[in-house]
Amino acid sequence: MERALTLPKARSSQEVEREPLVVVVLGPTASGKTALALAIARRFAGEIINCDSVAMYREFEIGTAKPSAAERAEIPHHLLDCVDPLADVSAGEYARQARQVLREVEQRQRLPIVSGGAGLYLRALVDGLFPGPQRSEELRNKLRSRLEKHGTEHLHRVLRRLDASAASRIHANDVPKVIRAIEVCLASRGTFPRASPLTSRRNMTELWQQGREALQGFRILRLGLNPERDALYARVNQRATKMFDEGLIAETERLLAKYGEHARPLAALGYKQALQFLRGEVDREAALAAAQQAHRNYAKRQMTWFRQEPDVHWLAGFGDDTAIQGGGLAAVAGDIGDCGQLPAKTV
Numbered sequence: 001m002e003r004a005l006t007l008p009k010a011r012s013s014q015e016v017e018r019e020p021l022v023v024v025v026l027g028p029t030a031s032g033k034t035a036l037a038l039a040i041a042r043r044f045a046g047e048i049i050n051c052d053s054v055a056m057y058r059e060f061e062i063g064t065a066k067p068s069a070a071e072r073a074e075i076p077h078h079l080l081d082c083v084d085p086l087a088d089v090s091a092g093e094y095a096r097q098a099r100q101v102l103r104e105v106e107q108r109q110r111l112p113i114v115s116g117g118a119g120l121y122l123r124a125l126v127d128g129l130f131p132g133p134q135r136s137e138e139l140r141n142k143l144r145s146r147l148e149k150h151g152t153e154h155l156h157r158v159l160r161r162l163d164a165s166a167a168s169r170i171h172a173n174d175v176p177k178v179i180r181a182i183e184v185c186l187a188s189r190g191t192f193p194r195a196s197p198l199t200s201r202r203n204m205t206e207l208w209q210q211g212r213e214a215l216q217g218f219r220i221l222r223l224g225l226n227p228e229r230d231a232l233y234a235r236v237n238q239r240a241t242k243m244f245d246e247g248l249i250a251e252t253e254r255l256l257a258k259y260g261e262h263a264r265p266l267a268a269l270g271y272k273q274a275l276q277f278l279r280g281e282v283d284r285e286a287a288l289a290a291a292q293q294a295h296r297n298y299a300k301r302q303m304t305w306f307r308q309e310p311d312v313h314w315l316a317g318f319g320d321d322t323a324i325q326g327g328g329l330a331a332v333a334g335d336i337g338d339c340g341q342l343p344a345k346t347v
Contacts, residue, residue, distance in 0.1 A: 020106045022218045023332055024051075025115040025319070026122065026306050027225030028299035030235045032319025034067050036225065037115035038075060039325040040332055044111045047076040049101050051116025051125070053094070054268045056083045059255060062248045063270035065239065078105075085255065085263040088176065090135075091124035098125045099215060106218070111332075119305035120177070126220060128213040136183060143179045158182055171301060173294070175267055221335050223328050224312040225319050226303070233296050235318070240270065240292045244284070249274045269294045 023046070025037045037048050048067075050056065055064045058081045067077060078101045083089050098114070098121075105112040114125065147155055156172035162185035170177045227235075252274035255263060266275055273291040276282050282290065306312065313331050317324040 019217055019219045021111065021332075021335055022102060022220050023111065023113045024122065024126075024220055024222045025113060025225070025328075026051075026119075026222060026309065026312070027117065027319070028232060028302040028306075029117055029295055030065075030239045030299065031225040031227055031232060032321070032324075033115050033117065033225060034065075034071075034319070036223065036315075036319030036325055036328050037113050038067070038071060039319075040113055040328060041075045041111070043329055044332060044336070046111035046113045047078065047105045047108075049098055049105070049112060049114045050077065050079040051094075051098070051114050051118050051122050053089065053118045053121055054265050055080055055116070056089055056094070057081070057085050057265045058083065059085060059258075060251075060265045060268075060271070062243050062246055062251045063265075063268065063274075065243075076110075085259045085265060088264055090180070091118075091120045092129045094118075094121045095124035095129065102215075102218065112218075117302050119302060119309075122309075126215050128215070136187065139183055139186065140179055143182060147175060147179075152178070155179070155182065159185070162186070169305075171297075173267075173272070176264065220311075221332065222309060222312040223331060224306055224309070224314045225324070226314045226316055227318050228316075231318075232299060236295045236299055237292045240288060240295055243270055244274075244288050244291070249277055249284070249287075253278055269298055 023040055025033045025040070027033050037046075040046055041048055052064070054060060055066050056079055057064075066080060067075075071077075072080070079094070079097060102112045102114075114122065116122070143155060146158075152172045152175060155175070155178050156167060156170075159170070159178055159182050160167040162182060166181045166185075170181060172178065248270055252266065252271050255271075256266065256275065256278065259266075261275075265271055270291050273282075273287045273294065276290070277284055277287040313328075315324045315327050319325065319328075
């Protein structure tokens with residue numbers, strides 16, 4: 001079969017003009033996206049572009065489930081360990097960088113494979129973002145002060161009053177997104193100086209529905225992992241337990257000492273619960289249980305988001321299952337075979 005895949009088919013002029021392929025591997029946390037992306041990269045001479053917001057940060061390892069050093073040495077990976085822990089990477093900035101990487105990978109005649117569970121980042125990459133207002137550090141600092149005084153639910157209630165639709169999509173614990181959504185709403189209503197005529201009197205949801213600059217020059221094959229719910233939750237629990245057993249609390253303590261509580265990823269799942277343990281708010285058992293619950297809730301929200309993605313080729317299982325990998329490889333081979341864009345890598 002591999003031999004046959006290396007033989008290009010006779011193509012029509014329409015097929016020759018087809019845009020190059022990008023494979024997107026999506027799905028909930030702990031569903032095996034990395035394993036499937038690696039299998040595709042090995043077979044089709046691919047390079048992997050990370051689409052996990054927390055995995056972009058340097059020094060955050062245990063709680064991010066990044067590909068291993070051996071896997072990164074075997075297959076080129078991009079947009080991993082590229083952001084300072086005190087920096088803030090927006091979906092728009094991610095999209096700009098990822099689009100540049102896509103073009104570079106395609107120019108090398110390799111197959112770009114986008115892999116990760118950050119639905120907003122993926123949408124920004126593929127569909128583009130709305131022409132929202134610029135950041136206001138003054139407003140953001142005020143919102144962070146409110147956060148410290150009143151908590152995450154207070155900020156989420158503010159967003160709900162401004163834009164109920166955005167609030168329904170953004171979890172209260174996802175503080176950076178909540179703050180950005182409030183910022184957009186207030187800016188669009190002219191409540192601080194950087195509002196523009198383009199954004200006047202519109203909330204985030206309305207702006208999102210405006211014209212956006214979609215990704216050009218590529219066609220997209222979306223492969224979605226959809227394991228059975230109970231099995232997924234069991235694996236989520238196991239992953240959280242493994243993170244705690246492998247030193248998540250010690251890693252969190254080290255990063256806290258080095259960067260302070262303003263390091264962005266310390267608010268991420270797992271790190272947040274480890275931080276609560278270090279503050280003495282909960283014991284280790286309660287911190288682990290809270291982390292497991294938070295990851296399960298996140299997996300549910302991810303699936304709700306990804307079911308809205310168009311034209312997903314769903315695979316009913318985990319990405320490290322050989323049968324599921326076979327289905328994913330067949331889908332990629334079928335798409336490539338339709339246009340002869342890339343030969344399969346011979347082994």
